[in-house]
Amino acid sequence: MFFGGGEEKPKGKTVVLLDVGSGSVAAALVQLLPEHQPKIFGALRKSLPLAHSVSAPALARAVASAAREALNHTSAVAARIRGHDKLSHVGEVARADIFLSPPWTTLEDNWQHEEALTAPLAVAVEEYFGEIPASLHPFGRALASVSNSIFPEEKTLIAVVNGEVTELLLVHNGNIVGRATTPLGHHLLLRTLRAHGGFTEAEARSALLVQPSHIEESLSSTAAHFTREFRDVARDLLADPSAGGPARSVYVVAHEPAGEWFAKALGGEALQDLFPEGGMVRALRAHHLTPYVGAHARPDLFLMLQTIFVDLPAGRQVAAS
Template sequence: MKPFFFQRSKVKGKLAVIFDIGSASVGAALVGFAPDTLPKIFYTTRREIPFLKKIEAERLTASMLKTLELVAHDIQKDGFSHARFTLFGSIKPALVSYFLASPWHVSQVRDIYRQEEESFRVDRDLVRELVSHEMDDFKKLHGGSGTVSFSERDGETKQDNLHEKHTIIEGDILDIKLNRYHVADPLGKTARELDMTLFVSSAPQTLIRSIGDVGDREFSGTESRLSSFTFSFFNTVRDIWHDKENFLLIDISGEVTDLSIIKEGRILETASFPVGRNTILRNLSSKHISFNEAESLLNLYYQNKIGTDEAAYIKSALQSAQDMWLQLFAKELQELASQILFPNDIFLVVDAPLDAWFKEVITSDKLYDLSTTGEPFDVILLDTKTLAPYCQSVRWVDKDPFLIVESLFLNKTLFVI
């Protein structure tokens, strides 16, 4: 008979590996999911993608895939031991889930509209036909073809990233209106007007296959899924702050800033511009200061452990970076919100140590003109403190906000709590 500390009750949960694939780093988490409880994170790891002074698509992709290999090996080598003496210690991962941030995917909100003189019946076949047609149009826009799973890798041909064929990874109906009224369950009802809002995202086929190859080497035979961080970010915020209907999502990664305007609880528009954390660190670096040294100096600057001259240099560089980011941010907002009132609530997720700095920038008086109230935006930073009540973790785990957001989103697809 086994000692009591090796005995386990019947496992009703699922173990999953989550990968967060960004433009500057790749993170991963080993997460346990069970009915009627919060997800529990047993292990996290994150590695920086080697810094490139000049962004080139092929080099960035190769560097990201190499970093993904290292992170996947970290999970396989060190991650599972952290769940060994828990209810999840005796089970294998049921799922490997990859979340793609910009620039690894493209997304768009598309409107589907049908009007007839006579009332027509809305059924599953009609909805499927309209959605399929819209997704075909989206695939044509990005040179895409049919959906390709991770297992369909035969006959792969190398293509230029700019002309790469895309595969749909998400096609989710955000809203349905019948005769201009929101309807939760339209099937079986009749109407003369049908209006659907569809969120679609896609990624290059060869990139999907390369990511799948990495996963297969470490987690052979495990089910794999792909999602965009944009959609998981939206879902998580909407579920936690369900009293908020109109807001802006800002995701600032290493090389890109992504924006999503939410109106009446639904994604209205998305946009992005190529400025992120690494852009600012490039401004800090110079002939005499490397990228890594600039990052170290920035950390020391926020800890007030830096000399007067160096502090003045960093302050000046940050002011220049602020002006550049604000100019592009304001431009995108004006284009996105040209026909609607701009929401005053902003949810922000960004890599440390620039998270607090970006929050200060967004609430600065330079953006008052864009606020509907003429006052500072109300910015909620999705850091570990804000997200802690919604996710469990073992004490020594590094609590990564991006991985927490993705864990909460994935929890919806496995168990409804």
């Protein structure tokens, strides 16, 4: 029985992603396939310990340690695949793409990265994957690059909620036209539950995953506090004449399911104040990205966005720099 011309399918290439935030670190392998969805596999995300107070040096040490754990897992997956006769090419890692969120990256005239952290990250990548090319990317810039594919509006305000920092990006046609940060992230919820709800850190993390009704009262004042901070920062961004006109939508990018909590917190009085003529706020969910990425059973929103970025033609990646 004849099924085709016997030509070998294009094999593509495999890259390793390293997602570096202020609340967790993740590593994953991505198979980039010509004319097919990229595929994520071998992923591991490590949460950073919840400190009573935030110290940049201590946070950097925790990030470096978590990065090594994640890279160790991912490199082991690649090594196992290289031992498979028919799939050995999938385990050959061509390059590393490292994505940095605040406070590890800043935007003044140009993007700047925290060298005290990026240097040990580069050493770790080489230790686990050998001498492969490695590139640093601000996560905000990468998100702006893929925004035209994901968000239907030409201009939108994106709130990227990480562990200790929330980054606000005003994006117009794939370009960042305004940016600000606020030192509040989803660790604010964990600290509130630990301090006022009687939860341990592990119990607080579990409670946020299922979001039972009994934690709503404990978090009500936290929601109001986050909303006030967000509104003040966003108002300045939207009022900047260089931003080029109004935006009437807010998208929250946060590790699920916390994104829904933050979207709900921002969906009331704060939104009316920012968008008196009407607007919307919603959380970006992993299932919104499934048309673009093939992911494992527990999809990771940040890794999926980064995968879409590395799968872009190089010219489109540079456009938002």
